[in-house]
Amino acid sequence: MAGSTTAERGERQQKSSGPPPRPRSRRARLRVIVILGLALVFLGFPTVWLFYGSDWLRAERVSVSGTRVLTPAQVRAAADVPLGKPLISVDTDAIESRLRRKLPRIDSVDVVRSWPDGIGLKVVERTPVLIVQKGGKFVEVDDEGVRFATVPEAPKGVPALELTLSRSSSAAASLRRFGEARLVREAVVVARAVPAAVARATQTVKVRSYDDISLELRDGRTVVWGSSEKGAVKARTLTALMKASPGARYFDVSVPTAPASSVS
Structure with a gap:
């Protein structure tokens, strides 16, 4: 009987040395996935229970x-x-x-x-920087112009805000254009911009219009500030003006390049 041909022997050798059947490999992978999944469930359940089900981590x-x-x-x-x-x-x-x-x-x-x-x-x-008197009580205003609380007594050292809008056409136009809330915020900006020594001595911040804001100090002196614009420049100018004119009772820095002071 004739032996197998070279081709037949090669074919048998290739079959015997080839990769294992694929179905077995897929079953192995599936087994690993199931085991990992069960491990995560058993490891994760105590953690979930600890945070949500136990009495240990509750708001007390x-x-x-x-x-x-x-x-x-x-x-x-x-x-x-x-x-x-x-x-x-x-x-x-x-x-x-x-x-x-x-x-x-x-x-x-x-x-x-x-x-x-x-x-x-x-x-x-919030910290009040101004107060507004209303019906025997006082409304506190913070550094953003927010009216945040009404108190029975005025906080010490906090200036009062007076909106004394004149009947002039410019004041009426200012109120229509900016509104009362905006004018309050402008007064706050001025109160924050004045020099520290002046701020401590300020009793009242008066607003007649957007461009007409002034300060009444506790010793009777008056500071005309104008608008809230150029606050830093006006503060430096006022400090220098008060040093140069210690006896003055009236200071005008509304135009900081041309300040003025007088004794009356």
């Missing part, structure tokens, strides 16, 4: 810092933190929104999770 206390006029109790009440809720699911943005809405005195607040069981409220209150 609220700490408040940074208050000056407000009390921590007022801040806690307005924050309305959902105590007993899983700490990780507490909506810190919602707490911040409630605080800013309910307590306008708050300028900014940082709501942080304090693990394992606390919420921290870091508050920054």
